[in-house]
Each structure stands twice: as C-alpha cells, then as structure tokens.
Amino acid sequence: MKTTRNTAAKTAVLEIFGKSKTALSHTEIQKQIGDLCDRVTIYRILDRLVNDDIVHKIVNLDGTVKYAKCHHHAQRVHIHNHAHFSCENCLEITCLENVKPSYILPHNYKVNDINFTLSGLCPNCLNSNN
Amino acid sequence: MKTTRNTAAKTAVLEIFGKSKTALSHTEIQKQIGDLCDRVTIYRILDRLVNDDIVHKIVNLDGTVKYAKCHHHAQRVHIHNHAHFSCENCLEITCLENVKPSYILPHNYKVNDINFTLSGLCPNCLNSNN
DNA sequence: ATTTTAAAAGCAACTATGTTGCATTAAAAT
C-alpha cells in the first residue's frame, strides 16, 4: 500500500479548492499557486486527488477540464452522479450536487463513472444578459 | 446566408461516418482518410457538420473528443440529450439514442446543450473479460 | 534525534490536439 504525503503544494491546492465556489482548471489553479510549485506538480497533485476521491474531474463540451471538491465522501462506490452546469457566458462551471440524472440503461452495461454536464446560461448571466 | 458546399473531403468524411457503428475521433477519421485531404480540413469539416446538426460532438471523461452522426433531425430545438457509453476496455464510444436522462433543474438555468457520458464496460467487454 | 525509504517535486524535453493567417483552389450560382 503506497502512502500519500501532505506536501506544501498539495496543501496549497486544497486551500484553493476550499475557497472556490466553482470548479477550477489546471491553469486557474496554477495562476493562484504562482511559483510555489511547478505546473507538472499541479497535474500530479490533481491526479492524486482524483484518485483519492477528494476531488472529481469535470469535462466540458468545449473540451475544458475542471476539478471540484467532492462533498459526498461516505459512499463505498464513489460515483459523481450529479450534474454540472457550464455557463457559456461567464465560463464558470458549478456542481449541482442535488441534480442527479435518472435513466434506464440496457442490460449488460457496467457503469463506473458518469459525466453529466449541462451548458447554457447560469442564473447570474441570465439575469444580467436578459 | 452562407451556402455550404459538397466537397470530396466532406463526402469522404460522411461516408466514413455512415460505415461506423461507433463514434469517431478526428484521428480515427484522419487514418481512414489518408492523404485525401489535410488534417486541418478534417477539423473544419467536423466543425461544419456539428454546426449544421449533421453530427454531434461527444466529450469523454478521459478528455477524448469524438463525433457521431445524428439520427434525429426533425426537431426544431436540436439538443443531443441522449446518453453515450464509453467503454474503458475497448475505448469505443457508442450513442445510446434511447437512453435519455431525466433531471430536475433549479429555476433560472437555461440549457442549450447536454453532455451525458457513462463510462464503464460495454456488453462485449463485460462478456469476454470474465 | 538520526537514519532510511520511497513519495513527491523540479526540470527539460516531448507529444497530442486543436487553431490561425493567408494564398490558392474549386463548387455552384449567375
């Protein structure tokens, strides 16, 4: 069993996630980290955090990849089956933890992971853009 | 109104889509196209086909982007709200045209597009792997 | 407290994917 270590960089990344209400891309994290660590290190930290079910990965229709903290640890089978909203205007991606899709799958499919992303206009942009 | 033209390259791409039962990446199409046209041309054809609602774009959790023919033209509001299945073993992505997620969104969100991708093991790989 | 060990980081080089500008070609309307 390989142990996971608490490094300065990892702590900084987790702190950034803690402060953010929206999902963050590698680049956005890098901007906040500055030169505290190398950009490769951020990639590796994100990989580890995803592996340890501490953050989850969100892939948008435009190809951008973002990460957000998990708010639902207890479960044994850890699937992020909630929706994500991607605003085409402000480009923010938010977890909609309470929006869970229901669907009926044909037999003989084994689902390990779900990516459910809705794009459009978020409440903020819908109001101001009218 | 700008008109769309039928070129040799576009015809070839459409033919490739016609023959394929699974979704195709730019690279996969390029391999089949050979040197019939430049790789940039394939990108531009795919963009046009997506714009014209002839194919739709699928983004997988591993970041790979694939395209598949649309089988549902008639509708006015053209949203590809069906599920896609991405097999972690054979790496094929298939449209599950009949699997449509239902979900309840909070007020004030305007949805323009949906990306709903399930990853796991497809029926083929589930059988042969165990 | 000191030593050990292997996880994590730094750095450079590389790959993969997608984009842009501009000159040239060719589909299709006239």
Next chain:
DNA sequence: ATTTTAATGCAACATAGTTGCTTTTAAAAT
C-alpha cells in the same frame, strides 16, 4: 464561361498534458 466566395493546403503557432530522470523531502523506522 464567368463570377463569387466557401473550402482547402500549408506553415506556423498555441495549449494541454505526459514522460524520464534526478533531486528533494515527508514520514516511518531506528
């Protein structure tokens, strides 16, 4: 046949992510 402009080719660029290898360092063992 001529005209128009969508589409292509090509080169250069941009961005995101990966890999190999050495060095550093967290934390376990002593």
